[in-house]
Each structure stands twice: as structure tokens, then as C-alpha cells.
Amino acid sequence: METNYWQIDQQQVGxxxxxxQAAALLQQQQVVAFPTETVYGLGADATSKQAVDKIFQAKGRPADNPLIVHIANREQIKEYVTxxxxxxxxLIEAFMPGPLTVILEHNGTIAKNVTAGLSTVGIRMPxxxxxxxxxxxxxLPLAAPSANQSGKPSPTTAKHVYDDLNGRVAGIVDGGPTGVGVESTVLDCTQDIPVILRPGGITKEELEEVLGTVxxxxxxxxTGDKPRAPGMKYTHYEPEAPLWLxxxxxxFFQAKIDQYREQGYKVGVMVSKELATQLQAETIKVCGSQADLTQVAVQLYDTLRAFKISDVDxxxxxxxxxxGVGQAVMNRLTKAxxxxxxN
Structure with missing residues (x-):
């Protein structure tokens, strides 16, 4: 498959x-990758099983892993939920548009392979x-998981998408690097007290400022239960080489570097700039500052992708x-x- 590639200036998007051209491909039941404020998404018509099947095929994604539906305005939510x-x-008033996905009971208009057969659907407005x-x-409402091969670190640039999916999707819209760096927070709103199913770009503390209790x-x-939201069940975000937290x-960190070196491993290190100054290793990659976990979130996936198995074991x-956002960072690192x- 030939993959179309478009570069777009955000200031001239209108x-x-x-x-x-990208929208026409979506209307033809094709899949197209596009930027959001969190990560790049791989979009298809959320009302078409045939179109959504192509997302799963392109990514190699398990079929019981539900997808999030992306909309352009708040009023659209009413078209898909009971x-x-x-x-x-x-929450919709406070955080949409933004990196929040709300889980609600759907009305059956969304394709079943989007919801993985559940009675609920996740919806967000990027x-x-x-x-x-x-x-x-x-x-169209667009079902759109992250635009990467399943299990790999999520893409925060169009180059990441191209590296993973060139030849597997109809198009890639390059709108520059994303801003938040980790996926949306997924919140189950079907219960009296909302439940965070996946930590993300909106923190628990921010949600509680609006609702009181989350x-x-x-x-x-x-890992054994059927997932109610993306990222809950399967191993995700893995770099090329095994990652040990x-x-x-x-x-203690330096002692472990030395120990694994002596055992014959080529050791790569992924740390904050503060810890980097205290360590000695051949390959050190900095993912931000301990004083600013927002920065760590933004750089997380790009740093994970920077390690190549040819360079480290x-x-x-x-x-x-x-x-805060450290909860989302550690959720992703633990899964990776x-x-x-x-110690």
C-alpha cells in the first residue's frame, strides 16, 4: 500500500x-494517521466495522482492546450515547477540548469492534x-488509537508514525510534534463516583478540583481481565531493548549499572537530567527534569524510541x-x- 504523506502548517489548517485529501480517504473507509495534543492517532470511521478493522490490521492490535472515538465538538457526544x-x-465543560476521554453508555451507532462488544464507549475531543x-x-467520528505498531512506544512525531506504519496505512498527516506526550486520561463516568481507568494528560488532582472525588x-x-479502556490489559510502550525500572x-543505580556491565550487558540509561550528572554509563539519555514531570511526559516516548537494540542490551x-502527571508517566513505564x- 502506498502511504500518502502531507505536511500541514497548524496556522493555515483552514x-x-x-x-x-486526508478526509476523502477517511470517507472511503481508509485509515489515516493524524496529530492530536497527546500523541498521533490512527483514525477511521468509527461507525464502520470495515474501516475500523483496518486499524487493527495496520497496528496488529488485539481485537478485545477498545478504541476511543474522537469528535470535533461537544454536541456530537449526544449522537453516540444514551x-x-x-x-x-x-467534566466535558471543564476539559473538552483536551486530553480527557469520558466513558459513557453508547446507543449502538458506534461499530462493535470500536467498543470491543462492551456497552460503553470512550469519547474525547482533541x-x-x-x-x-x-x-x-x-x-465522521474517528476511532483512533495511537498510530504505532501495537506494543511499541506511542508516536509523538509523524516520523515515529512513518517508521512504524509506512506502507500499512493510507495516509499520514504531519502536523508537527505533539504537546502533552502521553495519552488522554480515561475516566469511567457510568458510576456515581467516576473512576480513572487510565492515567493521562489530565491529572487526578485536576479532576478532583471539578468533581471533589475521583x-x-x-x-x-x-492484566487478566477484559480491558474496559485502552492500555489496561496488554504490554505497551516497549522500546527495542528490554527496559528495567x-x-x-x-x-544504587550506579551499582546496578556496574553489576550488569560486569555480567556482559551493554547498558543504556534513561534518567532525569539531575540523576544523569551522578551516573557513569556509555549510553545516557535524558528524558526531562525531576522538577518538571510535565517535561518528562512530553519527552517520554521519544526517549524510549531513541534506544536501539544494536546499541544496548x-x-x-x-x-x-x-x-500529578507522574502517575501517567509511571503507568506507561511500568507497562513498558x-x-x-x-534497592
Whole structure:
């Protein structure tokens, strides 16, 4: 398959012929990758099983892993759900457009392979001019998981998408690098007290400022149940080399580097700029600052993708505080890791 590639200036998105061309492919039941404020998504008509099947084929994604439906305006939500509870209305008002996905009971208009047979659907309104314009011009709700091969780190640039999916999708819309860096927060709004199914770009603390009380789903720690939201069940975000999370101070981290070196491993290190100054290793990649976990989130996937298996055998990665967006960062790193090394 030939993959069309368009580069779009966000300031001129309203006059872009590329948007028209990409939207036409979507209307023809093809899949097209596009930027959002979180990561790049791989979009298809959410009302067409045939179109959505092509997402699963392109990604190699398990069929029981539900997809999120992307819309261009808040009013569209009513077209796909049975009702919108009062607490969900507050969230929609506060955080849409933005990196929040609300889980609601659907009315059957969304294709069954989008919802993985569940009675609920996740809906969000991206805060990105290219994404919203593409949805508007196509006239379609777009089912859109991250535009990467299943299991790999999510893409935050069009180059990441091209590396993973060139020849497997109909088109890639390059709208520049994304801003948030980690996926949307997924919140189950079908219960009296909303439940976070996936931490993301909107923090638990921000949600609680609006609602008062929000719960974190205990199932985030489990892998055996049928997933109710993307990212809950399967291993995700894995770099080319095995990633081991290190929980300990700088001295412990350095001791582990030395130990694995002596065992014959080529060791790569993924850490904050503060810890990087205290370590000695052949390959050190900095993913941000301990003082700004938002920056770590933005650089997370790009840093994971920077490690090549030709250069390292294992990646030792710093653990970060699970506060604010750090909760999303550690959720992704835990899913990406194959081992946790503790002090």
C-alpha cells in the first residue's frame, strides 16, 4: 500500500488541501494517521466495522482492546450515547477540548469492534487544530488509537508514525510534534463516583478540583481481565531493548549499572537530567527534569524510541514520583518494563 504523506502548517489548517485529501480517504473507509495534543492517532470511521478493522490490521492490535472515538465538538457526544450524567457534563465543560476521554453508555451507532462488544464507549475531543479540522471535514467520528505498531512506544512525531506504519496505512498527516506526550486520561463516568481507568494528560488532582472525588481503578494493576479502556490489559510502550525500572538512589543505580556491565550487558540509561550528572554509563539519555514531570511526559516516548537494540542490551530507567502527571508517566513505564530492580 502506498502511504500518502502531507505536511500541514497548524496556522493555515483552514485552507489546507491536504486536510481535504486526508478526509476523502477517511470517507472511503481508509485509515489515516493524524496529530492530536497527546500523541498521533490512527483514525477511521468509527461507525464502520470495515474501516475500523483496518486499524487493527495496520497496528496488529488485539481485537478485545477498545478504541476511543474522537469528535470535533461537544454536541456530537449526544449522537453516540444514551445519556450524559451531570458529573460527566461538568467534566466535558471543564476539559473538552483536551486530553480527557469520558466513558459513557453508547446507543449502538458506534461499530462493535470500536467498543470491543462492551456497552460503553470512550469519547474525547482533541485539543489540536489539525485533528479537529480533519474530523469536521470528514464528517465522521474517528476511532483512533495511537498510530504505532501495537506494543511499541506511542508516536509523538509523524516520523515515529512513518517508521512504524509506512506502507500499512493510507495516509499520514504531519502536523508537527505533539504537546502533552502521553495519552488522554480515561475516566469511567457510568458510576456515581467516576473512576480513572487510565492515567493521562489530565491529572487526578485536576479532576478532583471539578468533581471533589475521583477513584483510581484497582484493575490498573491487573492484566487478566477484559480491558474496559485502552492500555489496561496488554504490554505497551516497549522500546527495542528490554527496559528495567530502577527504584533506588543514585548510588544504587550506579551499582546496578556496574553489576550488569560486569555480567556482559551493554547498558543504556534513561534518567532525569539531575540523576544523569551522578551516573557513569556509555549510553545516557535524558528524558526531562525531576522538577518538571510535565517535561518528562512530553519527552517520554521519544526517549524510549531513541534506544536501539544494536546499541544496548538493556535499558535501566529511573522511577518518578506518582503525583500529578507522574502517575501517567509511571503507568506507561511500568507497562513498558519487563523487570523492576529495587534497592
Amino acid at each position: 485552507q489546507s488541501q491536504a486536510i481535504e 445519556s450524559i450524567p451531570a458529573h460527566a457534563e461538568k 485539543d489540536h487544530p489539525v485533528a479537529r479540522r480533519l474530523i469536521e471535514v470528514s464528517g 477513584m483510581l481503578d484497582p484493575a490498573l494493576a491487573k 530502577v527504584k533506588g538512589d543514585a548510588a 538493556i535499558i535501566l530507567c529511573e522511577s518518578f514520583p506518582e503525583q 518494563s519487563s523487570r523492576i530492580v529495587r
